[in-house]
Amino acid sequence: MKKFDVVIIGGGPAGSASGALLAQAGKSVLIVEREKFPRFHIGESLIPFGNEVLRDMGVWEKLERAGFMTKKGAEFTLSNSCGFQRFWFRNNLGPEHAQTFQVERSKFDSLLLDHAHQSGCQISQPASIDSADFHEELIDLKIQSEAGIEAIQASYVIDASGRDAWIGKKLSVPKSDLGLSKKMAIYAHFENAYRNEGEAAGHITIIRMEQGWFWMIPLDEKKTSVGIVWEQEKLKATGSNLEERFWAMIHSSKEASFRLKGGTLLGDFHATTDYSYRYHQSAGSRWLMAGDSAGFVDPIFSSGVMIALRTGGLAAQTILKQSPSSALSLATQKKYTAAVHQMTSVFLKMIELFYDNDAFAVFMNPRSIFKLRETINRLVAGQTEMDWSLRWRFRLFRFLSWLQKRYPVAPRLVFSE
Amino acid sequence: MVLLKDSLDKSAAFQTLSALMANVSLDELKQLLLENCMLKLQPEEIQEDLPLFGPDGLGLDSIDALQITVALEKKYKATIPNPEVARQVLQNLGSLREWLLRQ
Numbered sequence: 001m002k003k004f005d006v007v008i009i010g011g012g013p014a015g016s017a018s019g020a021l022l023a024q025a026g027k028s029v030l031i032v033e034r035e036k037f038p039r040f041h042i043g044e045s046l047i048p049f050g051n052e053v054l055r056d057m058g059v060w061e062k063l064e065r066a067g068f069m070t071k072k073g074a075e076f077t078l079s080n081s082c083g084f085q086r087f088w089f090r091n092n093l094g095p096e097h098a099q100t101f102q103v104e105r106s107k108f109d110s111l112l113l114d115h116a117h118q119s120g121c122q123i124s125q126p127a128s129i130d131s132a133d134f135h136e137e138l139i140d141l142k143i144q145s146e147a148g149i150e151a152i153q154a155s156y157v158i159d160a161s162g163r164d165a166w167i168g169k170k171l172s173v174p175k176s177d178l179g180l181s182k183k184m185a186i187y188a189h190f191e192n193a194y195r196n197e198g199e200a201a202g203h204i205t206i207i208r209m210e211q212g213w214f215w216m217i218p219l220d221e222k223k224t225s226v227g228i229v230w231e232q233e234k235l236k237a238t239g240s241n242l243e244e245r246f247w248a249m250i251h252s253s254k255e256a257s258f259r260l261k262g263g264t265l266l267g268d269f270h271a272t273t274d275y276s277y278r279y280h281q282s283a284g285s286r287w288l289m290a291g292d293s294a295g296f297v298d299p300i301f302s303s304g305v306m307i308a309l310r311t312g313g314l315a316a317q318t319i320l321k322q323s324p325s326s327a328l329s330l331a332t333q334k335k336y337t338a339a340v341h342q343m344t345s346v347f348l349k350m351i352e353l354f355y356d357n358d359a360f361a362v363f364m365n366p367r368s369i370f371k372l373r374e375t376i377n378r379l380v381a382g383q384t385e386m387d388w389s390l391r392w393r394f395r396l397f398r399f400l401s402w403l404q405k406r407y408p409v410a411p412r413l414v415f416s417e
Numbered sequence: 418m419v420l421l422k423d424s425l426d427k428s429a430a431f432q433t434l435s436a437l438m439a440n441v442s443l444d445e446l447k448q449l450l451l452e453n454c455m456l457k458l459q460p461e462e463i464q465e466d467l468p469l470f471g472p473d474g475l476g477l478d479s480i481d482a483l484q485i486t487v488a489l490e491k492k493y494k495a496t497i498p499n500p501e502v503a504r505q506v507l508q509n510l511g512s513l514r515e516w517l518l519r520q
Contacts, residue, residue, distance in 0.1 A: 084512035411504040
């Protein structure tokens with residue numbers, strides 16, 4: 001029976017990152033990916049604090065050569081075109097964080113998985129996990145592929161299965177909905193949508209309505225990903241199918257209409273609903289969750305793929321620190337879970353601010369005496385590991401957002417179109 | 418299709434105006450600020466994201482806001498509907514420029 005040090009469920013960014021790093025360190029790795037690549041996937045914007053993992057796994061130069069749009073910052077606009085804030089990562093961060101990429105996932109995920117394979121990972125694709133039995137010394141798995149069912153053994157399993165959350169569901173790990181309301185995202189790709197001038201052409205644009213928001217992500221020279229995000233029930237009520245709802249929302253927004261004028265639809269509309277959750281535990285004695293399988297908050301700050309890469313890296317590191325094949329101690333499990341939760345918690349706080357119209361007013365009017373612009377830039381870039389100064393400023397930002405309700409620290413936003 | 422003379426005139430005027438707005442540059446807007454306000458900074462020092470109002474920015478006040486609003490109407494025929502919207506549109510030169518490009 002084949003035995004591997006690590007079996008990784010899922011060949012997306014979390015799986016490829018953890019797999020490549022483990023294989024490069026000499027571990028025997030099997031990645032089991034359910035779908036044939038290339039395939040469409042949502043989550044198309046990176047943020048700079050994911051760059052380290054891409055460099056460590058040795059894939060950065062390949063990304064540079066592959067023609068992905070360079071992302072040097074993010075811009076937030078109001079739907080009535082009357083408010084506009086543009087951030088450039090390089091204004092507050094060093095050269096290693098000055099830019100990252102917008103990624104068409106069909107291309108990105110294929111490139112990363114290929115790289116993991118070249119790094120020494122075995123790939124079973126298309127294939128799925130039929131069963132997994134966790135014992136004290138190892139895990140017995142059955143892999144279902146086109147060739148039939150194969151029994152294999154592993155010392156550790158990394159769950160990189162994304163929203164399918166294989167281990168979370170199988171072991172009925174308790175989870176939380178993070179107190180966020182149920183939202184829905186409807187999205188598609190367009191050709192010839194509006195582009196910013198110069199280096200800002202690669203920026204992600206967030207268009208904020210009084211309720212709901214759009215993203216516009218330039219994937220390459222011609223293609224732009226456009227999505228609408230709103231409360232699930234309210235968005236459903238705007239039309240009887242995805243296409244109707246999408247266009248109803250675009251037409252209700254001056255800024256979105258302006259940017260999509262002249263754009264032509266490529267392919268189909270897709271949707272994702274009710275996507276916020278987090279498992280209370282991200283690690284067990286022989287398993288670790290990486291990426292969406294551990295939890296997902298909200299797409300607004302493009303944290304998903306960055307967190308997938310970083311938790312993938314952390315999972316690999318955690319296994320590499322173990323004396324060979326030993327089970328993860330309770331302390332190690334807790335430490336890993338705390339690290340995973342820390343990343344999502346920072347974004348959860350920012351997300352709560354984004355959806356609050358008073359807090360968002362402070363966001364759109366960052367006072368430099370409080371270094372708010374720098375603070376926001378760092379958070380938007382993904383700096384979840386904060387030094388004392390950033391932690392303090394983040395608290396100040398949250399305090400000012402709270403104060404805004406009672407006393408206008410920043411001018412109240414006008415949303416009317 | 419035959420166009421009436423005054424429609425032609427209007428269309429030409431509209432095209433001139435569109436061309437004027439499509440080419441609004443930051444330098445042009447800095448010039449507008451210089452002509453209408455007492456600036457405490459040199460134009461070269463005014464970055465796209467420098468707040469126009471408030472002590473930690475250019476330090477313009479509500480009189481300046483009014484001057485700018487009038488100047489924008491005169492030069493670009495672009496009307497800011499009320500003081501609240503003005504505060505937002507005039508947050509910095511970047512937001513002013515983007516707003517103007519869409520009028």
